[in-house]
Amino acid sequence: xxxxxxxxFIGTVSFAASGALAGVRKQLDLYGICFLAxxxxxxxxxxxxxxxxxxxxxxxxxxxxxxxxxxxxxxxFTFQTQMTRTYTKxxxxxxxxxxxxxxxxxxxxxxxxxxxxxxIVFGVITCTVGGMMRDVIIGETPFVLKQxxxxxxxxxxxxxxxxxxxxxxxxxxxxxxxxxxxFAIRMVTYKFRVHMPSV
Amino acid sequence: xxxxxxxxFIGTVSFAASGALAGVRKQLDLYGICFLAxxxxxxxxxxxxxxxxxxxxxxxxxxxxxxxxxxxxxxxFTFQTQMTRTYTKxxxxxxxxxxxxxxxxxxxxxxxxxxxxxxIVFGVITCTVGGMMRDVIIGETPFVLKQxxxxxxxxxxxxxxxxxxxxxxxxxxxxxxxxxxxFAIRMVTYKFRVHMPSV
Amino acid sequence: xxxxxxxxFIGTVSFAASGALAGVRKQLDLYGICFLAxxxxxxxxxxxxxxxxxxxxxxxxxxxxxxxxxxxxxxxFTFQTQMTRTYTKxxxxxxxxxxxxxxxxxxxxxxxxxxxxxxIVFGVITCTVGGMMRDVIIGETPFVLKQxxxxxxxxxxxxxxxxxxxxxxxxxxxxxxxxxxxFAIRMVTYKFRVHMPSV
Numbered sequence: 001x002x003x004x005x006x007x008x009f010i011g012t013v014s015f016a017a018s019g020a021l022a023g024v025r026k027q028l029d030l031y032g033i034c035f036l037a038x039x040x041x042x043x044x045x046x047x048x049x050x051x052x053x054x055x056x057x058x059x060x061x062x063x064x065x066x067x068x069x070x071x072x073x074x075x076x077f078t079f080q081t082q083m084t085r086t087y088t089k090x091x092x093x094x095x096x097x098x099x100x101x102x103x104x105x106x107x108x109x110x111x112x113x114x115x116x117x118x119x120i121v122f123g124v125i126t127c128t129v130g131g132m133m134r135d136v137i138i139g140e141t142p143f144v145l146k147q148x149x150x151x152x153x154x155x156x157x158x159x160x161x162x163x164x165x166x167x168x169x170x171x172x173x174x175x176x177x178x179x180x181x182x183f184a185i186r187m188v189t190y191k192f193r194v195h196m197p198s199v
Numbered sequence: 200x201x202x203x204x205x206x207x208f209i210g211t212v213s214f215a216a217s218g219a220l221a222g223v224r225k226q227l228d229l230y231g232i233c234f235l236a237x238x239x240x241x242x243x244x245x246x247x248x249x250x251x252x253x254x255x256x257x258x259x260x261x262x263x264x265x266x267x268x269x270x271x272x273x274x275x276f277t278f279q280t281q282m283t284r285t286y287t288k289x290x291x292x293x294x295x296x297x298x299x300x301x302x303x304x305x306x307x308x309x310x311x312x313x314x315x316x317x318x319i320v321f322g323v324i325t326c327t328v329g330g331m332m333r334d335v336i337i338g339e340t341p342f343v344l345k346q347x348x349x350x351x352x353x354x355x356x357x358x359x360x361x362x363x364x365x366x367x368x369x370x371x372x373x374x375x376x377x378x379x380x381x382f383a384i385r386m387v388t389y390k391f392r393v394h395m396p397s398v
Numbered sequence: 399x400x401x402x403x404x405x406x407f408i409g410t411v412s413f414a415a416s417g418a419l420a421g422v423r424k425q426l427d428l429y430g431i432c433f434l435a436x437x438x439x440x441x442x443x444x445x446x447x448x449x450x451x452x453x454x455x456x457x458x459x460x461x462x463x464x465x466x467x468x469x470x471x472x473x474x475f476t477f478q479t480q481m482t483r484t485y486t487k488x489x490x491x492x493x494x495x496x497x498x499x500x501x502x503x504x505x506x507x508x509x510x511x512x513x514x515x516x517x518i519v520f521g522v523i524t525c526t527v528g529g530m531m532r533d534v535i536i537g538e539t540p541f542v543l544k545q546x547x548x549x550x551x552x553x554x555x556x557x558x559x560x561x562x563x564x565x566x567x568x569x570x571x572x573x574x575x576x577x578x579x580x581f582a583i584r585m586v587t588y589k590f591r592v593h594m595p596s597v
Binding site (some may be wrong): 026027030032050055061077 | 314316338341346351395
Binding site (some may be wrong): 222223225226227228229230231234235245249252254255256259260262265276279335336337338 | 448449450451510511512513515516519520530534537538539540542543544545549550593594595596597
């Protein structure tokens with residue numbers, strides 16, 4: 001198992017867990033909890049793939065994301081009472097995955113010919129649309145639109161990625177650096193309760 | 200008119216009627232009621248088609264689904280006071296259509312190369328996404344995520360369909376048998392108030 | 399700058415402003431306000447493009463719509479207290495853009511081979527889906543489904559456009575006439591508080 005796969009695994013589990021926990025909180029049944037876990041984990045990447053014409057979307061041919069999301073949902077459903085205190089752990093795991101998902105979205109979009117600006121947007125779509133679907137489906141205002149530095153961290157990391165790409169930095173190094181940067185921004189701003197300006 | 204077309208007709212009318220009734224309940228205007236009827240009837244198949252790259256989606260080239268949905272919406276709007284007691288009849292009609300919609304989704308997905316697992320998911324998408332759009336648009340938690348055996352019945356029927364496909368059973372017989380199985384599961388679990396486990 | 403571009407500019411700004419104002423009302427942060435402005439401005443055209451297989455969608459290769467939406471959002475965010483009395487002005491600007499967006503949707507759909515009926519639907523999708531996304535994301539029943547003559551004005555204008563297209567009227571004249579007609583229907587029905595029938 002490569003480092004890349006381990007990070008992908010951690011990120012997918014944390015996204016799926018946040019979906020499953022939302023389903024538990026909303027008192028959905030087991031199907032609903034699995035559905036929310038899957039949508040949260042693969043909703044962003046699927047939206048990106050469909051908008052770029054990569055069909056069927058990755059998660060429908062590489063089914064390990066589905067299986068991992070369902071397994072996560074069942075664990076959350078079974079041990080729900082013990083799960084409520086894991087929120088901070090989830091934020092950390094989520095931030096680890098976030099860095100990878102963002103550079104994955106950036107790389108796929110760049111190779112699909114949408115340019116730097118569009119690629120940054122597709123990085124954000126990959127990272128945030130799954131969670132927005134989760135929140136809209138359970139009737140809540142999407143978390144990402146109102147607090148913490150989440151999408152903005154993706155944008156900053158995306159800008160740095162594109163800059164390094166433009167300067168010809170080695171792709172592997174660029175992806176690694178941009179992912180670590182995103183992780184750092186997310187955790188530091190989370191720790192110090194930094195928010196975007198609001199009304 | 201073939202048996203296939205009659206079942207398709209019954210299913211489309213029942214999906215459209217559930218959308219129109221939701222619109223009436225939410226006090227939408229005539230456009231809103233027609234819109235909800237259309238989205239409920241064709242939302243699942245349209246999502247499937249777009250995700251598999253079959254564009255324009257079937258309902259935009261074969262307009263009878265639009266016309267049937269609009270006609271259903273106008274009937275519901277006109278006779279709304281008499282409609283409130285038809286819920287159980289709708290559940291039956293819905294279950295008839297469900298079996299067909301599921302095998303249609305399965306067949307299209309299989310021939311698009313997503314394999315057995317992905318095809319079962321696209322059967323569920325075909326059957327449930329229209330109703331989920333209806334519920335999310337009117338601000339309710341999607342019915343399918345919290346009670347009764349609906350998506351799960353699609354999954355069971357999909358597994359049986361794929362198993363028979365793998366064993367080389369005649370396609371016509373397989374579709375018929377899987378559709379009848381779905382109808383049976385849905386109506387028996389509805390009648391005896393079987394639910395998925397929940398919190 | 400052509401007349402076409404000026405109208406496109408006015409329409410995009412008015413759509414983005416309605417999204418940004420909804421974000422301010424819902425107390426989103428600056429990212430959320432920008433996001434809602436973008437989704438409202440490009441959501442309809444993006445949905446149309448993806449459903450017709452035109453990927454990446456126009457707004458992801460022609461980034462001026464993104465930049466214009468973000469600029470509008472920042473202006474609304476900065477001058478929000480002065481903005482509350484501009485609603486009627488926004489309705490006028492919106493109606494100007496509406497006529498253009500509808501004929502754009504009609505023209506693209508016609509040339510994608512969905513026929514007259516499908517093209518009228520894609521005109522409506524272009525004009526209304528962005529606003530519906532805005533409303534669903536902030537948890538409100540979509541405005542377009544419950545009051546005023548909005549989608550219906552698009553449909554009437556679309557029918558007239560298709561009729562003139564069928565009769566061989568010059569395309570430029572047809573687009574201009576259909577856009578003006580839509581503007582007229584929208585403003586007259588708004589002024590005289592005409593609504594669709596409802597429950």
